[in-house]
Amino acid sequence: MNNLWSNCVQGPLTLDLSRDIRFKDCYKDKLLEALGLKSEITVIDIGCGPGTLTRKLSKWLGEKSTVIGIDIDSKFIEYAKNIARDLGINNISYIEGNALKLPLEDNSVDACTSHTVIEHVPNKEFLLEQKRICKTGGTVSVISVMHKQIIKALSKHGPQISQREKELWKIIDEYWEEEDKNREVDKYEMKPIELPLLFEQLGFHDIKIDALAIPTCIDDCRNSMKDRIAIIESERAMELEALEIGIRQVPYKLPKEDIEELRSLIESRFARRIDMIDKGKAIWDFTVVTLIIVSGRK
Numbered sequence: 001m002n003n004l005w006s007n008c009v010q011g012p013l014t015l016d017l018s019r020d021i022r023f024k025d026c027y028k029d030k031l032l033e034a035l036g037l038k039s040e041i042t043v044i045d046i047g048c049g050p051g052t053l054t055r056k057l058s059k060w061l062g063e064k065s066t067v068i069g070i071d072i073d074s075k076f077i078e079y080a081k082n083i084a085r086d087l088g089i090n091n092i093s094y095i096e097g098n099a100l101k102l103p104l105e106d107n108s109v110d111a112c113t114s115h116t117v118i119e120h121v122p123n124k125e126f127l128l129e130q131k132r133i134c135k136t137g138g139t140v141s142v143i144s145v146m147h148k149q150i151i152k153a154l155s156k157h158g159p160q161i162s163q164r165e166k167e168l169w170k171i172i173d174e175y176w177e178e179e180d181k182n183r184e185v186d187k188y189e190m191k192p193i194e195l196p197l198l199f200e201q202l203g204f205h206d207i208k209i210d211a212l213a214i215p216t217c218i219d220d221c222r223n224s225m226k227d228r229i230a231i232i233e234s235e236r237a238m239e240l241e242a243l244e245i246g247i248r249q250v251p252y253k254l255p256k257e258d259i260e261e262l263r264s265l266i267e268s269r270f271a272r273r274i275d276m277i278d279k280g281k282a283i284w285d286f287t288v289v290t291l292i293i294v295s296g297r298k
Contacts, residue, residue: 006075008248009185011241012050017234019052019115022214022289028060034210034293036139041110042066046099046130047117051080058092068109069094070102100125104133115143119189127202134298140204141295142195149290155283159272168262171254172246179249195294204296212293217286218277228277236270
C-alpha cells in the first residue's frame, strides 16, 4: 500500500473539497472544450486523487462514456471507489497504478487528462506514457494551477488568524516544508511556456492553450445562505485535516495541549465567520485560482 501523499501531503477530503470548487457544473462547457472531450468515449484521469474530476466527467459525458481513474495512493483509490459506489455511478472504474507505468494497453483510450500531477513527476516520461495508451487522434491534456498567481483578497473586517495560532502553525510548517522537499513535491514544476513546447517536442499536434479563472467569494449574491455556510464548512474541514497531516511532519511528539489549543483556535475562527454570515454581515474576502490547460492530439 502506498499512502504517502494522502498521509503526508494532502488528505482525500482536502483534495475533494478544493477540486469540487474548481470543477463546478457552471464550468462544464469550458472545461470539456479545453480538454477535448465529448460523449461516448473512454477517458482516463491520471493522478485522480479522491475522484472529484472523474465523477464530474461521468456526469458531463453521460453513461455511454467510460471514465477511468488511476492513482498510486491506495487511500485515494479506496475513497474514490466508496464515493462512486454510494452515488450509484456505474461508468467509472478506479485502478491503483503508477503514472509513469500505466496499467493499460497501447492505443486503448480516447483521451487522457490530469490535474496538478505533471509538476510532481518527470514531465517527458509522464506525457509519453499517455501518448502510448492514447489512440491515434486522441487527446492528451494537462491541467495546471498557477500557485504563484493565486489572488487572495483578505478582509480586515473578518476573523483574523491570531498571533498565537501563527506561532503554533509555524512549528508544523517548518518541518512540513522540509519534508515536502524530501518527497520531491513540485520538483518537476515547469514554467507555463515550457509545457506547450514539450507537447510539440513529443510529436503532439493541434496543440491548444486554455485558461480558466475560478473565483470563490462567500458573499457573492449568487450563493444562497446554505452555499455560504457550506464554503466555510469546507474550508474548516480542509484546515483541520491539514492540521492532522501537519502533526505527522514534526519528528517529535507535539504537546497535546498545544494541538488542542491550535484546533480550538481554528474552530473558533471559522465559527466567528459563520456567525457573521448568519447576521448578514458581508466582508467580501475572495480567492481566484487560475487553471492553465494545455492539450494536444496524438
